[in-house]
Amino acid sequence: MGLVVQKYGGSSVADAAAIKRVAQRIVATKKEGHEVVVVVSAMGDTTDELLDLAEQVSPVPSARELDMLLTAGERMSMALLAMAIGDLGHEARSFTGSQAGVITDSAHGRARIIDVTPGRIRQALDGGAIAIVAGFQGVSQDSKDITTLGRGGSDTTAVALGAALDADVCEIYTDVDGIFTADPRIVSAARRMPHITYEEMLEMAACGAKILHLRCVEYARRYRIPIHVRSSFSTLTGTWVSDPINGSEQADMEQPIISGVAHDRSEAKITVVGVPDKVGEAATIFSSVAAADVNIDMIVQNVSAVDTNRTDISFTLPATDGRKGMEALTAIQSAVGFESLRYDDGIGKVSLIGAGMRSHPGVSAKFFSSLADAGVNIEMISTSEIRISVVVRGDDVDTAVSAIHRAFDLDASQVEAVVYGGTGR
Amino acid sequence: MGLVVQKYGGSSVADAAAIKRVAQRIVATKKEGHEVVVVVSAMGDTTDELLDLAEQVSPVPSARELDMLLTAGERMSMALLAMAIGDLGHEARSFTGSQAGVITDSAHGRARIIDVTPGRIRQALDGGAIAIVAGFQGVSQDSKDITTLGRGGSDTTAVALGAALDADVCEIYTDVDGIFTADPRIVSAARRMPHITYEEMLEMAACGAKILHLRCVEYARRYRIPIHVRSSFSTLTGTWVSDPINGSEQADMEQPIISGVAHDRSEAKITVVGVPDKVGEAATIFSSVAAADVNIDMIVQNVSAVDTNRTDISFTLPATDGRKGMEALTAIQSAVGFESLRYDDGIGKVSLIGAGMRSHPGVSAKFFSSLADAGVNIEMISTSEIRISVVVRGDDVDTAVSAIHRAFDLDASQVEAVVYGGTGR
Known part of the structure; x- marks a missing residue:
């Protein structure tokens, strides 16, 4: 009841x-x-x-x-x-x-x-x-x-x-039957997760997992509403999204270190070439993009070249906002004095997510070596406490997802016995 | 403005x-x-x-x-x-x-x-x-x-x-360009009326003219809102529906005696055969039909046959309500003691409408003789101050409409000069 x-x-x-x-x-x-x-x-x-x-x-x-x-x-x-x-x-x-x-x-x-x-x-x-x-x-x-x-x-x-x-x-x-450790269309060994924490789900959603939208998960976390993602075509249990199971003490014992691998092909990269290396130039650039109502995801600023005292700044944004972003930057080109803009929508983002990586050293090392072994070149990197994301060539996304999924034994590490036993149905 | x-x-x-x-x-x-x-x-x-x-x-x-x-x-x-x-x-x-x-x-x-x-x-x-x-x-x-x-x-x-x-x-x-003296698909000489009073329009709508619905005209009359019925495919003046033009004194002088001929094929006739001629039987019959939420239009009760002391009662109703009406009557058959029910959806109603007929005697005579000359048999009659309606066989509707339209010189009597000159646009 x-x-x-x-x-x-x-x-x-x-x-x-x-x-x-x-x-x-x-x-x-x-x-x-x-x-x-x-x-x-x-x-x-x-x-x-x-x-x-x-x-x-x-x-x-x-x-x-x-x-x-x-x-x-x-x-x-x-x-x-x-x-x-x-x-x-x-x-x-x-x-x-x-x-x-x-x-x-x-x-x-x-x-x-x-x-x-x-x-x-x-x-x-x-x-x-x-x-x-x-x-x-x-x-x-x-x-x-x-x-x-x-x-x-x-x-x-x-x-x-x-x-x-x-x-x-x-x-x-x-x-679909729930949330998977990776997109089953890319990784045939991908498996349904019986449970994922709000935190992990937020990272998954932010990194391109399409099943739940970021705002919905944020809302659920704030009000502690358990979400059960399941198929309308079966009566199987799907994936529960909630707080860590059995309290935080034991959570790390029972939960897998890594939840899953997400990918996202919907972003593009803009590179602002030859930005004068002065205080406040980056702020001007990102303010103008923000004013155009464009959400920036990852940012990389190179070290300035010693001879020119100029640097390149690259950032990713939703490809659908690409034109808005380019227009906003073009409008401030002479004021900022950068040399040119490069637009690249042939990129993809691959992310590894898991609350357990907090307490397990060596996750990053394994992550990057798996990509190196697979011959995938990394263009940008960003991390959070429970996530590592890289930008790679769009053509490399499938290879990268498969390599990471395999490296972290995600099909084997799956603990099917951990099912949500809360007060809900 | x-x-x-x-x-x-x-x-x-x-x-x-x-x-x-x-x-x-x-x-x-x-x-x-x-x-x-x-x-x-x-x-x-x-x-x-x-x-x-x-x-x-x-x-x-x-x-x-x-x-x-x-x-x-x-x-x-x-x-x-x-x-x-x-x-x-x-x-x-x-x-x-x-x-x-x-x-x-x-x-x-x-x-x-x-x-x-x-x-x-x-x-x-x-x-x-x-x-x-x-x-x-x-x-x-x-x-x-x-x-x-x-x-x-x-x-x-x-x-x-x-x-x-x-x-x-x-x-x-x-x-269409407005309201016509008859359906142009039946009477090719039918002409657009420049003006019609609320009263006449109410009768037209009640008699099957499809352009304006009864409730809308009732509402307009109650609040004195002039209606202008016109085509969305041209900028021509259409038909104004309003109070009589130039005050009631002169109205009869300037307005045509007859506005138009309307017809309706959407009704059916139910005959209750062999109703015992006792006080209250008709009331029982019509109460049961009303309780079934069926609107009755015209009613005819024959004189009782002397030998049986029984009579037939016929009424018309929207054909879409036919089944509801028949079911309601069947339910009271034994209580009322009538012999049988007859259902006839092969009828049509033809009506002549005009505020001017109030002050012009002879309208009825001309109406009925035109139908007789055209060989149209009349099954039921009902009248109001500004309307005469008859029920005829459905097959006779076109003939009846044409005959009446011609008899009242509707194409010739049309006074195109009478256009609405009110404060509206």
Whole structure:
């Protein structure tokens, strides 16, 4: 007996048959005696189709109106899902983000949740109904306009509602069985992780693992909502994302040192060539990029050449922001006095993540020697307490992922017996 | 300078090209110096497609959820229209029925407007923006659930908003040039009426003229909002619906005696055969039909046969309600003791409408002799002060409409010079 939030993505509700299947799954959860809140995305390709329509009407559509348009997607899927559940003899009531009390700021297209006031959801649950909530959307606090949360928004909706309703678990349904030690399309020996900590999951998400979005994990960690990532096509246990198991003392004993290998081909690298080596030049460069609303990931600054007193600064950024970044830098070229810009979108990032590496020396050494043995050249390096990332040539990504996965015995080190035994279901 | 409400139906916003064309028309109105509020229906076949999806998911979908689903339709068209206007350099803000303050009762699928509180629309207009409002939808006063207004709902939204905002005119855009003296597909000599009174339009709508829905005209009459029915494909003046022109004294002098001929093939006739001729039997019959939520149109009760002391009662109803009506009557057959039921959906209704017939005797005589000359058999008759309706065989409808149109010289009697010269545009 508990409160379960379930989130179904677009592929889980792609058509009428899929919606009916999901409805049965929801009803089964309800029959186990749980209160059930369901967060649903738009059906299949709906969002892309709506974006396409917008493009036909206007090359640069108003952000407010684009949000109004896109939110029609979840409206359809949630109403259809509620109907399908009603057909199985259970009451379901659908709610828009606004009706569910998802209050956001006014940043259309990438709004952040400020507050969740799920009074109507609580009321529906108290009345014995299943609540279906539109993912990805909210209403702005100031102007009461409809907003969308941006990429991964539905996951964030689910966790935020889970936090506001004090849910026992937030189940994220997807089309794979959980989170893997590496992308199975690259490493056939990759295995499902039974458990991963919030911290590790944050690093995984930041390093390109697509299953959970960074914001959703951040939210879950802040409010200590356990997430269960699982397949909507099976009833298998998936991957639990939560605090370290059995308290921090024993965690290192039972958890694998390394969680997994993530990779990301969506970034590009900009190199600012010939920057005069004066105080404040780097600050000027990165301020201008930040002002263009571009997130910078990794930075490398070379040692200045003695003869010219000039240096090169390289950084990575999402390739989709590449043009914005280049324009912002071009605008300050004469002011800063750098020589030229180089743009390179043929890169890839490969990361090794594991909370256990804190207490195990030698991880870095093994990491770099595995890449050297595989003949992979490293262009940039960045590390955190529980992560090592390198930028390599895009063509080398698969080789690098496989080499690291093998070096850390990830298929063998998998401790399948460690399953989450918390209070949730 | 005034406030103009424009309503565009689904065929006017069927695709991106149509939406862009409508956007230009709206901007042109704005440029004339008017405040503009636009009410828009769902694009083309969207509503039918959504209904089809609902049917795939559930044979008897929840009415609340069906409304949630269908309202996605206007959400898309209104956001796209606002984008297209934005692209022309004018600010447009879209609003759902709920945001526009369209407050209704809780009858999902056929909600009635209780109140309109267009504070956000007024605010948008005051800010110089064009307001785009979703037609057909509102929010229930009690439960704050999303509702739809049923057939003709977008027209009603437009007039209701017009009333709440004290609009100078409510322009209803459609795919024909206005309201005609008869259906041009039947009578090639049919002509556009430059003006028709609310009263006459109410009778026309009730008698099957499809262009304006009864509820919309009722609303317009109550709040004295002039309606201008016109084509979205031309800039021609269409048909004005308003109070009698130039005051009631002169109205009869300037207005044609007869406005037009309407027909309706959407009704069916039920005959209750062999009803015992006792007090209260008719009441029992019609109460049972009313309890099944079926609207009865015309009623004929024959004189009882002397030998059996039994009579037949016939009535017409929308053919779509035929099954409900038959089931309701079958349920009371033994209690009432009638012999049998006959169902006939091969009928049609033909009506002559004109405020002028009040003061012109001889209209009925000419009406019936024209039908007799054309060899059309009459099955039922009903009249009001400004209307004569008959039920005939469905196959005779075209013949009857043509004969009446000709008999009253409708193509010749047309006074094109009488155009509305009110304060609206």
